[in-house]
Amino acid sequence: MWKMPNGRAIWKSKKAVITGSEPVEIKESSKAEELHGKLAFQQLEDKFMHSVLENDRKIIDSGKLISDAINQGMSSFTPDLMFEQLVKSYTLAKQIYGESIIRLVSGYEPDYVKKNIGIPEFQRELKEKIQEKINQLKDEGFLSKDDSLSEKGIELASLVLYFEELDKIVPKGALGEKISKKSFTYGEKESSRIYKKGDRYRDIALKKSVKLSIRRGHRNFSTKDLQVYEKQSKGQTYIIYALDASGSMKGKKIESCKKAGIALAYKAINERNKVGLIVFGSEVKEIVEPTADFTRLLKEITRIRASKETDIVSTLKKSVELFPDDDITKHLILLTDALPTKGDLPEESTLEEVSAARSKGITISLIGINLDEKGKKLAEKITKIGEGRLYTVRSLEDVDQIVLEDYYSLN
Secondary structure: OEEOOOOOEEEEEOOOOOOOOOOOOOOOEEEOOOOOOOOOOOOOOHHHHHHHHOOOHHHHHHHHHHHHHHHOOOOEOOHHHHHHHHHHOHHHHHHHHOHHHHHHHHOOOHHHHHHHOOOHHHHHHHHHHHHHHHHHHHHOOOEOOOOEEOHHHHHHHHHHHHHHHHHHHOOOOOOOOOOOOOOOOOOEEEEEEEOOOOOOHHHEOHHHHHHHHHHOOOOOOOHHHOEEEEEEOOOOEEEEEEEEOOHHHOOHHHHHHHHHHHHHHHHHHHOOOEEEEEEEOOOEEEEEEEEOOHHHHHHHHHOOOOOOOOOHHHHHHHHHHHOOOOOOEEEEEEEEOOOOOOOOOHHHHHHHHHHHHHHOOEEEEEEEEOOOHHHHHHHHHHHHHOEEEEEEEOOHHHHHHHHHHHHHHOO
C-alpha cells in the first residue's frame, strides 16, 4: 500500500509498482480508503492514477517524456523542428534533447537513430513516429493544442516522478526516523529514568522496574524501584529546499535533485514537519513557503526548468522571509553545482547573507555537485557560519540519500 504524506493511502496491491525498466505484473489492486488530509491530485483523472500504479508502460512513458522535457528546459514539443534537428545534426540534437527524449519520442534506441538517420526511408518513418507520439500526447490531454505542456501533463509527470523515487528509497530503508532528544509528554517511548512525583502512571516501565527491584535484592517492590519511560518528541522542523536551476544543472542533475526534494518532502511531511521550496538561477524563480501540502510541493518541484547563472544571495534573503519567527527548528538546504556568479562581489555578499540568516536562527547545509576548489572553499565558509553540514556529491544516484541524511541530522 502506498501512502501519501498527508495520510492518504492511495492504492494497495500484492506487488510493488514502477520498478524502473522492467514491468511488474499486478496480481491484485483495489482502491484504498481515504484517511485524512488533502488528497493527491484533484484534477488528474483516476484512470491515469490507476494506470501508473498498474505499471501501464504507455502512460508511464508519457509521464517520463514530459518530465525529461522539463529537465532539458523545454516547455513545448515541436515535432517538425525536432525532426529537422535530428536529421541536420544528430550530435547537436542529442545535446539539446538528451537520449531519453529521443528514445521516448521516436520509439527507437538513440544509437539506432544515429546509425540510420541518413537513410531517406528511415527519415520518413522517424518523422511519422515523432508526429504520432506528439498527437498521442495531445489526444490524452498531456499537451495543449499549441504543443505546450498542459497542467494534466505536469500532473502526470509529477505522479511518475513520485512513484519512481519512492520505489527507489523505500526498499532500501532510506526513510528512517528522525527523533529529537527533547523530552515531551506525548512523544515516543525511548529511554527510562527513576519515577518522580507528577509522572503519569501509564508511563511506568513495568518490566524495567521489576528487573531493577530484583537486581537490588528487594523482597518488596518499592516506589524507589519504579522506572518510567522518558518520552522524546519529534520537534517540529521547518525546512526550505533551495535548488539551483542554473543552466549547468540541466538534464540528469536537475532530475536527481528533484527526486531528492520529493524524498525530503515525503519524509518530513509524514513526520508532521513543513517543507518549503526556493528555485533559483539568475534570480529566485519559484517560491513555496514551508507547507504540509505535499501535492503542491510535488507539482512545483516537477515543473522546475534550468536556465542561466547562479544567484545564492537572493535565495538566502528570501529564505529569511519565508521562515516564521516562531521558536522552531529552521533549516535551509542549498543544493548547487556552482558558487555564486551574480553580483559585483558575490562571495562577500553571500557570506553576509549567511550570517544574517544564522542570526535569525536558521541553520544552513550545502550539498555541492562537482564543485571546483574555489567553490568548495566558499561552501566550507557558508556551512561553518551557517552551522550546518557540507556534502560533496560524487554520484547523482546518492543525492536523495544525502538530502535525507541531512534531514536526519537535525536535532
